[in-house]
Amino acid sequence: MGERLKSLKEWIDPLLSVIFPDVCEICGSTLVPGEMLLCSHCLHAMPRLNLFTNKFNDIHHRLFSTHSHIDKAAALYAYHRHDEYAEVILTMKYRNRPDIGEKLGMMLAREADQYGFFNGVDMLLPVPMHWWKKLRRGYNQSEEIARGISKVTGIPVRNYLKAARKHGTQTHRTAKMRWENTKGIYSVRKTDLLEGKHVMLIDDVITTGSTLLHCSEALAKSVSNINISVCTVAATHLN
Numbered sequence: 001m002g003e004r005l006k007s008l009k010e011w012i013d014p015l016l017s018v019i020f021p022d023v024c025e026i027c028g029s030t031l032v033p034g035e036m037l038l039c040s041h042c043l044h045a046m047p048r049l050n051l052f053t054n055k056f057n058d059i060h061h062r063l064f065s066t067h068s069h070i071d072k073a074a075a076l077y078a079y080h081r082h083d084e085y086a087e088v089i090l091t092m093k094y095r096n097r098p099d100i101g102e103k104l105g106m107m108l109a110r111e112a113d114q115y116g117f118f119n120g121v122d123m124l125l126p127v128p129m130h131w132w133k134k135l136r137r138g139y140n141q142s143e144e145i146a147r148g149i150s151k152v153t154g155i156p157v158r159n160y161l162k163a164a165r166k167h168g169t170q171t172h173r174t175a176k177m178r179w180e181n182t183k184g185i186y187s188v189r190k191t192d193l194l195e196g197k198h199v200m201l202i203d204d205v206i207t208t209g210s211t212l213l214h215c216s217e218a219l220a221k222s223v224s225n226i227n228i229s230v231c232t233v234a235a236t237h238l239n
Contacts, residue, residue: 025091025100026084037088037103046085047078049238052115058238062209063230068220071198071227072117075235076108079205089204089234098139101204104233105148112231113153121229122197123158124149127215128186130163145233146202155200160189161215186215188222198227206232 022031026042038046051057051074059073079086092100112118126142134140146157164187188194201215216228 025088037100037107042084043107046076047080048111049075049078049235051075052112052117059206059209059230059235062206063213063216065213065217068213068216068228070216070230072200072229073231074112074117075206075232076104076111077234078238079207079234079236081236085234092144093137093141093204096138098141098144101139101141101144102148102151105145105150105202106152107148108145108231108233109149109152117231118149118153118155118200120198121153121155121200123156123160123199124202125158125161125199125215125219127201127203127211128159128161128163130165130185142203145204149202149231158193158199160194161218162187162189186218188218191222194219194223194226196225198229200229200231203230203232205234205236206230207236 022036023029024031024035024039024042025037027039029039031037031039035043051059054074057073059075060070063070063073077085079089088100088104091097092104109118124146126140126146129137129140129142143157143159149155150157163185165185199219201212203212206212212230212232216230219226219228
């Protein structure tokens with residue numbers, strides 16, 4: 001049954017692409033074979049940060065903690081509020097477009113994998129979303145991004161982090177408010193499966209780093225022997 005559905009999908013998808021062609025999320029032009037999410041022009045114009053070979057960068061600074069150490073840290077592009085590339089992420093999160101998350105993850109992975117960024121990573125841990133918020137939205141965008149990365153790298157996605165309580169959006173909050181908003185809400189499941197592993201935290205955007213920092217500290221406090229890395233689609237306020 002599964003193979004039949006897969007074959008049917010492979011037959012229907014090309015037909016649907018003729019009737020409803022995929023368009024670039026930035027400029028609206030029709031995508032040609034080989035393009036995904038963005039046309040070649042908009043992909044080239046993306047404000048990349050080029051951090052995948054940078055051993056110590058601004059993201060490391062944001063995630064400095066006496067409780068945890070971050071091995072690798074990077075983001076694909078710079079997030080400038082209200083520009084077109086930020087709008088792609090907002091569409092993913094708030095306009096019922098989980099497919100954008102997976103495509104962004106694949107895009108990120110293809111670029112980062114050229115530099116061996118994922119070498120040695122055992123599993124991808126998406127930043128968790130409280131079950132009620134996920135139920136209302138229908139998906140966790142960080143999980144969709146992780147799935148896209150997994151499709152390219154083959155690294156498994158594991159939901160071993162849990163949001164113990166709801167918290168409001170981080171948008172428009174000050175650094176102190178962001179820190180308090182996510183303090184103490186993350187817990188770790190199946191710690192025995194994390195011992196001796198190199199995990200990579202996956203999120204959509206890093207601003208102050210409070211969310212990822214609290215996740216990394218929860219992991220470091222719960223697992224005695226663990227390596228932690230971080231990767232996001234975008235990052236704000238880079239120096």
